[in-house]
Amino acid sequence: MATAKLAQWAVNLQFSQLPSSVTQAANRSFYNWAGCAIGGSTHPATLKASTALRPFFGQPTSSLLGRSASSQDGKADAQHAALINGIASHVHDYDDTHLETIIHPTGPVASALLAQAEALETPTSGKDFLLALVAGIEAECKLGLTVWPKHYDLGWHITSTVGSIGAAVAVGKLLKLDEEKMGHAISIAATQVTGLREQFGSDTKSFHIGRSAQNGLLAAALARNGYTGSLHALEAKRGWVNVVGAGSNRLEEMVGSLGTIWEVEKNSFKPFPCGIVVHPSIDGCIQLHDEMRERGLVANEDTIESVKARVHPLVLELTGKKTPIDGLQAKFSVYHGAAVGLVMGKAGPAQYEDPLVISQEIVGVRERFEATADGNLMADEADILLTMKDGTVLRKHVEHAIGSLEAPMTDEQLQTKFKDQSMPVLGRNGTAAASKAFRSMEGAESVAKIAPSI
């Protein structure tokens, strides 16, 4: 009866039942998502998708984030807005992570939810929006925990396979579906299993997030109008868990933990737009940059003698690229990440632009960096020893990298991340307005008014 139980839980969830830590985590997740979607709006993959699909656009009810939303050209019908914002939010691999399942939970859910909220005639309050967002994120993460890790090992992109269902729950909550219709929405979403891991490395990886948002939105729209699916779609012999979940028997347990253990509280945010294993090294190098700065020192090929890092073995396995030639390759290079950290004290999107990657300023320092695998270190740990030509020796031990659950990004750091992504797209004023609106959703009277006002 898991399908029915999930539907019942979602329909009956009240804002007053949400601990403030949950609403805060949900708003941080949404805010981080919005920054990623704005930042990703100018990526070629996002633009290819929107150009290809523009001939199919319906009534422009919903914003394409980052595209001068006050003009008609920056809007689409809700289904296409969900798809395109979903692509944009994931295309830089900079979105959030539910670390237990490596689901990026907010992409599918928020992409569908914002598009639907903007398409409604009645205003959606920020509280109702956050409530629906929490319902959707909890649903997808509980289903992810049910089938993790076999489902992912088999080859499914777990973010999108569970994302369709999370998006349906969130949109269904926003549309105030009753329990039976919510069950049908979950069912229609579950039957659309989108996302093969073979697509990693191609544009289609981001498509998965957009399409799962659209799958869920479509499922809720159909269910709202009486369209039916099996009300045992998750638990039945030939239902979702058995067909794609490799025989997991944890469904009842996970659905039973809804509202007791809140998954959104375990959501984490990437401080740097690159593979998470590089983050401890970057974190340490930024700390070294800051300490040098306090001492009046700068890092460049003339000042640095050597930088020796001990890192978790996965770092060299996954990100051992010594001579990246563009931004994409740089994401898989601990050498580049360390160098920009040391030289610039930052590793945001601007530090992964192609010209910088091959600039002598960075390459000169990159070549001074050596990394050694050390099986005694944790994945979020690094130890870095910097020796300068003037004899100065500095050392940083990063026990838990920034962005891990033990060292979450502060609100201020999230704002910096938002601005780094939004500035090149919306400029200073647009970014300030967007940042303010998206980070304080709880007080919003009408969510639909936010994006068009930016």
Added chain:
Amino acid sequence: MATAKLAQWAVNLQFSQLPSSVTQAANRSFYNWAGCAIGGSTHPATLKASTALRPFFGQPTSSLLGRSASSQDGKADAQHAALINGIASHVHDYDDTHLETIIHPTGPVASALLAQAEALETPTSGKDFLLALVAGIEAECKLGLTVWPKHYDLGWHITSTVGSIGAAVAVGKLLKLDEEKMGHAISIAATQVTGLREQFGSDTKSFHIGRSAQNGLLAAALARNGYTGSLHALEAKRGWVNVVGAGSNRLEEMVGSLGTIWEVEKNSFKPFPCGIVVHPSIDGCIQLHDEMRERGLVANEDTIESVKARVHPLVLELTGKKTPIDGLQAKFSVYHGAAVGLVMGKAGPAQYEDPLVISQEIVGVRERFEATADGNLMADEADILLTMKDGTVLRKHVEHAIGSLEAPMTDEQLQTKFKDQSMPVLGRNGTAAASKAFRSMEGAESVAKIAPSI
């Protein structure tokens, strides 16, 4: 390299390479599909879907078959037309069957293809249309043969899981994609795995066919505009065959047989809108009706003493419902099927309308019918012994039921089926025009002009 080989084959396929038996089979398949989509256009599931999605409709380029296509209200953007025509074409379970895989091949492919052809600015000739249709049907059936039967046993609705890819190939062919873009289209379609068998019995079973048409159409539109997927999406370790095909190793073999063994030639058509296991009994009863008629006899409760049938054991297992109370239940009743065959000499959609199912005219004969399971009979075989009160004894042995590969429906029988479905929707003139246009596609100058002219 199966993804690339499939793309290469589809891109290079020429109309002149198609044997006439293939083009004829393709046109018969399309004609049968069109009749089903027109007949299904007034079904509640189709109407619920179109009502729910109308707010999202874009430019009305493409016909919703059966809905007074000359008005704007009877059109939608190509994506929604593909979805809704796809639902309509399957909703009566009356569409075609590739018997080796029980795929219903034309639904996903034709629903996408017609919608796309109508949306193009340049006219699509009937020959180009049939060529694309063949490419799509061959692609999906070869993939179906690759993963059958484990894929279906696991719980996947094979028609829609392979249908997305077939639709992408067909639309990609129509759009004249090059080999690389065709590969991307196949890839983007493959990552959208739609259809759990748990949905059988709900509206969502038909949704699968519509959504797979839409998945393929979307994939081709994205690929056309440069959107990329993995070019090893079918064969890779974490690609389609391994993730959903339960480890089949037949992919290369099946792709290698493209253009040598034509799957569309093996497509079959249902003469009666009910479970295929009942067909031999209905066939025999219609033959008895015709013979009685020649002898000046009629079948009713006063004239018939008994009807004793020997049937394959599955008949009673799947369709043993003795006292159906409506049309849906009657589809699972060999008793009803036999009775309408004997009394009316037909078993079309009109014979499955609710009032007829509980009429004394039919119930009186139904009660005289006895069926006995006989393990020595084949699934498409039946033996029926009719004893009339006047002492007349008639017997029919059906070796291969009408609609099986050994006894395919004639063109004339397909026309009768088309008219039985279309008449209640389009009326006499519309039906005559539609039947003529859809059954002679090869000579059409512009496919886009057909539906709006009906």
